[in-house]
Amino acid sequence: xxxxLGPLIPRNRDAHPPAFDTGYKTSVSRSPKWPLLSxxxxxxxxxxxxxxxxxxxxxxxxxxxxxTQGKELAVGERILVHGRVLDExxxxxxxxxxxxWQANAGGRYRHKKDAYFAPLDPNFGGCGRTITDEDGYYxxxxxxxxxxxxxxxxxxxxxxxxxxxxxxHSFGQRLITQMYFExxxxxxxxxxxxxxxxxxxxxxxxxALDLSKARPMDFLAYKFDIVLRGRRxxxxxxxxxxx
Amino acid sequence: MxxxxxxxxxxxxQTAGPYVHIGCMPTYAGNAGALAIEIGTDGPxxxxxxxxxxxxxxxxxxxxxxxxxxxxxxxxxxDTAGVYPGxxxxxxxxxxxxxxxxxxxTGIFTLRTVKPGATPARGGGKQAPHILLxxxxxxxxxxxxxxxxxxxxxxxxxxxxxxxxxxPRVETLIAKKTAEGKYTFNIRLQxxxxxxxxxx
Numbered sequence: 001x002x003x004x005l006g007p008l009i010p011r012n013r014d015a016h017p018p019a020f021d022t023g024y025k026t027s028v029s030r031s032p033k034w035p036l037l038s039x040x041x042x043x044x045x046x047x048x049x050x051x052x053x054x055x056x057x058x059x060x061x062x063x064x065x066x067x068t069q070g071k072e073l074a075v076g077e078r079i080l081v082h083g084r085v086l087d088e089x090x091x092x093x094x095x096x097x098x099x100x101w102q103a104n105a106g107g108r109y110r111h112k113k114d115a116y117f118a119p120l121d122p123n124f125g126g127c128g129r130t131i132t133d134e135d136g137y138y139x140x141x142x143x144x145x146x147x148x149x150x151x152x153x154x155x156x157x158x159x160x161x162x163x164x165x166x167x168x169h170s171f172g173q174r175l176i177t178q179m180y181f182e183x184x185x186x187x188x189x190x191x192x193x194x195x196x197x198x199x200x201x202x203x204x205x206x207x208a209l210d211l212s213k214a215r216p217m218d219f220l221a222y223k224f225d226i227v228l229r230g231r232r233x234x235x236x237x238x239x240x241x242x243x
Numbered sequence: 244m245x246x247x248x249x250x251x252x253x254x255x256x257q258t259a260g261p262y263v264h265i266g267c268m269p270t271y272a273g274n275a276g277a278l279a280i281e282i283g284t285d286g287p288x289x290x291x292x293x294x295x296x297x298x299x300x301x302x303x304x305x306x307x308x309x310x311x312x313x314x315x316x317x318x319x320x321x322d323t324a325g326v327y328p329g330x331x332x333x334x335x336x337x338x339x340x341x342x343x344x345x346x347x348x349t350g351i352f353t354l355r356t357v358k359p360g361a362t363p364a365r366g367g368g369k370q371a372p373h374i375l376l377x378x379x380x381x382x383x384x385x386x387x388x389x390x391x392x393x394x395x396x397x398x399x400x401x402x403x404x405x406x407x408x409x410x411p412r413v414e415t416l417i418a419k420k421t422a423e424g425k426y427t428f429n430i431r432l433q434x435x436x437x438x439x440x441x442x443x
Contacts (some may be wrong), residue, residue: 101266
């Protein structure tokens with residue numbers, strides 16, 4: 001039986017980008033104008049799908065090899081991306097699915113609609129996933145994605161980034177975000193980054209170079225922690241609900 | 244000076260962009276085989292799910308009235324008895340979760356599922372049968388959450404619908420029955436008939 005962990009803490013909308021942002025042109029016609037309907041979470045949002053290791057393939061957490069199932073290696077600067085998934089109460093979120101997707105080292109996506117000049121890497125698919133361990137920890141190997149231009153305002157560029165989709169343990173915790181790389185000068189001029197208005201929240205999207213996890217003559221490492229929404233705590237953790 | 248609270252701030256959302264399907268639905272992106280198992284793409288039910296099988300079709304419109312071709316929807320629902328997967332007594336043939344990419348030419352999406360039962364409300368009472376929807380696409384900065392209710396159910400006492408002050412907007416959350424077992428549910432991101440999106 002799923003225990004009742006309490007309602008979700010109301011989402012702090014100031015931590016997120018507003019729906020409407022003229023700097024990111026596509027949002028202009030895709031943003032609701034009416035305020036969202038505020039409500040307390042219900043069991044519908046407090047439950048959610050759970051995915052076990054049975055959904056994972058052997059190579060899913062290694063984007064350098066998974067497209068060729070280990071036969072060939074993708075081109076690019078090899079990196080380990082790692083971190084923890086926590087909730088707003090700083091508790092780890094264990095056993096939750098983390099999905100990632102990204103452009104290849106040249107900035108080209110393997111998508112039927114991407115027609116950028118940079119070549120496709122025959123050995124890179126750009127999709128991976130993993131599940132956090134009991135401490136909320138995840139990691140995957142990949143190549144550093146290239147920056148690429150997009151039309152938006154004529155000469156905009158996306159900084160190097162990896163897309164993250166995280167489930168958490170309830171449908172109301174669902175989050176999609178992007179990880180950027182420390183030191184990339186394109187971060188500060190990216191219209192999509194700038195949809196986030198709080199500077200400290202932007203900093204929370206920038207992964208730090210982490211040499212403690214790097215392996216000599218092999219890969220660099222970047223650390224990226226993700227915080228999901230928490231649930232209202234009304235009792236001490238070690239006491240049963242209602243005691 | 245007061246003590247600091249032991250709290251973190253939720254990570255900021257960023258748009259899923261136009262290529263969300265690479266990571267979530269690789270076959271849809273043209274990359275069949277990238278993942279041995281794609282989650283949710285077979286729909287929220289397995290063979291033998293108890294209850295009425297229904298099909299809900301619709302489109303997601305932008306402020307121009309143009310259907311989004313690149314939207315990805317996720318659904319979450321209870322079984323015919325109103326029990327969520329993972330809870331005691333849940334129908335094992337209902338996974339409850341689905342991922343749907345709108346047709347890339349027409350923008351039409353289709354969800355085939357069982358009609359959910361009424362589910363508990365927090366603090367007692369029932370919520371009318373509904374399916375949760377979560378939408379993400381290029382230009383949507385934070386995923387949008389809404390619900391599908393059914394016009395042939397009693398929605399009069401539903402606590403969420405009751406909270407909608409502008410009563411005509413309630414209609415935006417109610418699927419219209421078009422034939423036996425068939426419903427239409429359109430979503431409008433902006434403009435006339437803008438769908439009610441939820442924040443909890």
